[in-house]
Amino acid sequence: MLALAIEARGLCKTYRGWFRSTGHEALVDLDLAIASGAAFGLIGPNGAGKTTFIKALLGVLRPTRGLVRVLGQSPDDPATRARIGYLPERLHLPASFTPLRFLEGVARLKGLSDISHEARHALTRVGLAGDASRRIGGFSKGMRQRLGLAAALLGKPLLLILDEPTDGVDPMGRVEIRTILAEERARGATLFLNSHLLSETERICDRIGILAGGRLVREGPLEALSGSDTRHRLRFAPGSDPEALRAAGLTPTPDPDVFLADTPDPLTLNTLLDRARATGALLVELRPDLRDLEQVLTDALTPPPSSRRSP
Numbered sequence: 379m380l381a382l383a384i385e386a387r388g389l390c391k392t393y394r395g396w397f398r399s400t401g402h403e404a405l406v407d408l409d410l411a412i413a414s415g416a417a418f419g420l421i422g423p424n425g426a427g428k429t430t431f432i433k434a435l436l437g438v439l440r441p442t443r444g445l446v447r448v449l450g451q452s453p454d455d456p457a458t459r460a461r462i463g464y465l466p467e468r469l470h471l472p473a474s475f476t477p478l479r480f481l482e483g484v485a486r487l488k489g490l491s492d493i494s495h496e497a498r499h500a501l502t503r504v505g506l507a508g509d510a511s512r513r514i515g516g517f518s519k520g521m522r523q524r525l526g527l528a529a530a531l532l533g534k535p536l537l538l539i540l541d542e543p544t545d546g547v548d549p550m551g552r553v554e555i556r557t558i559l560a561e562e563r564a565r566g567a568t569l570f571l572n573s574h575l576l577s578e579t580e581r582i583c584d585r586i587g588i589l590a591g592g593r594l595v596r597e598g599p600l601e602a603l604s605g606s607d608t609r610h611r612l613r614f615a616p617g618s619d620p621e622a623l624r625a626a627g628l629t630p631t632p633d634p635d636v637f638l639a640d641t642p643d644p645l646t647l648n649t650l651l652d653r654a655r656a657t658g659a660l661l662v663e664l665r666p667d668l669r670d671l672e673q674v675l676t677d678a679l680t681p682p683p684s685s686r687r688s689p
């Protein structure tokens with residue numbers, strides 16, 4: 379098995395500007411390595427460069443500088459492209475086709491052998507078997523999204539690039555899609571997800587990259603990004619004195635037995651713990667305070683106070 383499913387080194391993309399105007403830097407010196415079998419989520423604000431990066435992975439956009447490798451090869455390689463399943467953000471589906479006819483066409487283009495079986499199987503997986511003979515034109519947004527996913531799944535791709543896969547899909551449908559993606563991963567596929575739905579990204583992906591202004595500002599395992607080195611949650615045995623713990627320097631939470639400790643280093647944390655225990659409180663649990671992905675993103679995009687301009 380390949381070590382890396384996606385590799386970018388020093389990747390830059392500058393969109394050319396109008397006559398004499400400088401171009402727009404959509405990707406700036408982007409370095410990224412995604413291991414085979416990972417579930418990677420790329421997040422970031424509008425205009426961060428996510429779609430530009432996906433276009434570079436698909437070989438439909440030529441980088442200005444730098445290297446991009448997909449499944450160990452150039453994205454221009456036709457055999458490599460055939461191993462990628464892609465769900466675009468904006469789906470263009472033929473309204474007059476039935477989903478079955480559409481999927482059979484995609485299966486044929488992908489060079490699959492048992493076209494009819496593959497199309498029916500994919501349709502069943504995404505929960506559209508009962509709609510096989512309806513026209514796509516009458517499909518809801520969520521049904522269209524499911525059909526797009528079915529098309530991406532055809533041919534057992536090694537890499538699935540999914541742009542907003544659960545957009546418009548109802549809550550039960552999202553659970554079904556997560557199950558399908560888990561099955562794909564278990565089969566050995568790598569997932570690359572671009573989504574503004576952070577709770578979905580959090581549930582599906584184990585590695586996250588945050589793109590802002592064309593730069594990768596954070597990248598790593600979800601636990602590492604959401605954990606904090608400086609904030610800990612402390613649980614004390616019932617019966618501790620909340621006022622004394624507050625006076626010792628701890629911050630109360632809605633749970634009367636749980637307090638937060640904000641400390642810059644382990645030494646200060648232990649000094650604080652000594653003070654808390656001196657009040658008679660018994661510590662029963664200590665763990666880093668985990669932030670959700672929305673908070674991780676907000677923190678990554680908020681400049682440190684020292685760099686903020688005064689109004």
Ligand SMILES: Nc1ncnc2c1ncn2[C@@H]1O[C@H](COP(=O)(O)OP(=O)(O)OP(=O)(O)O)[C@@H](O)[C@H]1O
Pocket residue numbers: 393394402403404422423424425426427428429430431
């Ligand atoms: N064809 C183009 N010509 C000029 N500028 C472009 C072009 N495509 C994208 N851009 C610019 O490049 C930047 C990155 O765009 P991109 O579409 O990659 O962002 P994104 O992260 O996918 O945004 P969104 O979350 O809104 O979809 C934006 O400032 C955008 O205006």
